[in-house]
Amino acid sequence: MKFNPGSSYTQPTGINAKGVIAGFYGDANNQAHGFVRTMDGKITSFDVLKNECSIAAWAINVKGVIVGQYLDRNCNSHGYIRNSEGTIVTFDVPGATQTSANSLNDKGAITGAYVDVSENTHGYLRSAGGAFTSFDPEGSTETIPSSINKSGVIAGTYVGAGSELHGFVRYADGTIISFDPPGSASTDVICVNRNGDIVGDYLDGGTNHGFLRSAKGNYTTIDPPGSIQTFLFGINDNGVITGDFFTDHAHGFVQDANGTITTFDPKGSVDTNPEAIDEKGEITGFWQKTNPGPMLGFVRTH
Numbered sequence: 001m002k003f004n005p006g007s008s009y010t011q012p013t014g015i016n017a018k019g020v021i022a023g024f025y026g027d028a029n030n031q032a033h034g035f036v037r038t039m040d041g042k043i044t045s046f047d048v049l050k051n052e053c054s055i056a057a058w059a060i061n062v063k064g065v066i067v068g069q070y071l072d073r074n075c076n077s078h079g080y081i082r083n084s085e086g087t088i089v090t091f092d093v094p095g096a097t098q099t100s101a102n103s104l105n106d107k108g109a110i111t112g113a114y115v116d117v118s119e120n121t122h123g124y125l126r127s128a129g130g131a132f133t134s135f136d137p138e139g140s141t142e143t144i145p146s147s148i149n150k151s152g153v154i155a156g157t158y159v160g161a162g163s164e165l166h167g168f169v170r171y172a173d174g175t176i177i178s179f180d181p182p183g184s185a186s187t188d189v190i191c192v193n194r195n196g197d198i199v200g201d202y203l204d205g206g207t208n209h210g211f212l213r214s215a216k217g218n219y220t221t222i223d224p225p226g227s228i229q230t231f232l233f234g235i236n237d238n239g240v241i242t243g244d245f246f247t248d249h250a251h252g253f254v255q256d257a258n259g260t261i262t263t264f265d266p267k268g269s270v271d272t273n274p275e276a277i278d279e280k281g282e283i284t285g286f287w288q289k290t291n292p293g294p295m296l297g298f299v300r301t302h
Contacts, residue, residue, distance in 0.1 A: 010297040012037075012284040014060040015276045021284050021299060022060035023275075024068075032056070034082070036066060037297075048080050048088055049073070057082075059103045067101035067110055079112060079126075093124050093132050101126075103147045103154075111145040111154045123156060123170075137168040137178045145170075147191045155192035157200075167200060167213070181211045181219045194237040201231045201243075210243055224253045224261050233285075234277040242274040242283050249291065252300070254283060266298050274300075 008030050012023035021037040025045075034046045034057040048055060053071035060066045064084030069077050079101035082088045092099045096114035104110045108128030115121050123143040125133045136143045137158045145156035152172035157165050167189040170176045180187045184202035192198045196215030199222075201208050210222035210232040223230045224245045232243035239257035244250045252272040253263045265272045266287045273295075274285035281302035286295040 007294075009286075009295040010035075011275070011286050011295055012297045012299075013056075013058050013275050014066075015278045015282060015284045015299070016060045016064065017062045017279045018064075019278060019280070019282055019299075020060060020064055021297075022057045022066045022068075023284075023297065024056050025297075034066070034068065036060070036064070036082075044086070046082060046086065046088070048078075048090060058101065061104050061108070062106045063108075065104065065108065067104045067112075069100040069112075079110070081110070091126070091130075093126075093134065102145055105148050105150050105152070107150065107152075109148060109152055111148040111156075113144050123154070123158075125152075125154065125170075133174075135170060135174070135176065137166070137170075137176045139178075140168075143168075146189055149192050149196070150194050151196075153192055153196055155189050155198045157187065157189045167198070169196075169198060179213065179217070181209075181213070181221070190232060191234050193235045193239070195239070197235055197239060199232040199235045199241055199243075210241075210245075212241065220259075222255060222261075224251075224263055233273075233275050234283075236277050236279050236281065238279065238281070240277060240281050242277045242285075244273050244285075252283070252285065254281070254300075264300060266296075272298075 007025035010025040014022045019039040032054045037043045048070040053075040055070040057068040066082040077098040079099045080090045093114040098115040100112045102112040110126040121142040123145040140158035142159035148154045154170040165186040167187040168178045181202045183204045186203040189200040198213040208229045210230040212220040227245035229246040235241045241255040250271040252274045255261045269287040271288040271291045277283045283300040
């Protein structure tokens with residue numbers, strides 16, 4: 001199913017266990033707005049401030065709570081929380097000059113990144129009660145958490161002293177472990193599921209490959225047949241993975257828990273970019289009829 005809320009571009013970014021989708025889009029003037037799309041196809045647009053510089057919605061939980069970031073009139077970034085009734089609360093990490101909310105779990109804990117007064121980027125955890133904890137993997141010059149699971153395990157990427165990218169996982173007790181798939185020159189972490197399984201991509205000799213890191217620390221490289229570049233964007237609690245891969249253009253794919261890969265494209269697509277997957281295996285993302293061309297939303301039912 002394809003959708004496009006009267007926009008110049010549409011970028012779905014999250015889908016919850018009930019099939020509700022969150023994301024952001026550009027209006028006729030290319031001004032960004034957030035949106036939420038219910039299972040029946042109803043789309044509601046939202047903004048944090050009138051005349052804000054920009055907005056992005058990055059994640060949605062099972063209760064319909066959305067988190068993301070907005071840029072104020074001076075284009076400074078702040079975090080926000082939008083509940084299912086549309087009430088929005090904004091926040092900043094104490095001492096931050098910029099704040100982004102990147103992910104939340106069903107308990108309401110949020111993770112993201114913030115910039116301090118010295119222009120250093122750190123990760124943070126915001127509890128459901130609003131308490132903040134700042135963190136960085138050892139040796140990090142820039143920390144970018146990307147995902148938090150139901151147990152409070154956080155996964156993300158950090159920049160090392162040589163500007164190289166590494167993955168990290170932060171457990172609920174605060175222990176942080178850094179990692180890289182074997183042979184990786186650069187690691188980008190995207191998502192962690194309930195079991196602690198992590199997906200992302202890594203660079204090896206100029207080629208990007210998808211990877212799965214199990215909760216026990218075992219690695220599996222994922223490349224659909226014919227792929228010259230592979231990027232993973234989501235894993236659900238059943239171990240089903242989605243992402244895109246490149247041949248002459250980008251295609252979507254889904255890998256089931258047994259490792260079987262199925263590729264897909266919306267009809268007429270020249271570029272397909274899955275962004276998230278729910279517990280039923282439904283996938284949302286964006287596609288293009290031409291490249292360059294407007295980004296259109298889609299949902300692929302299971």
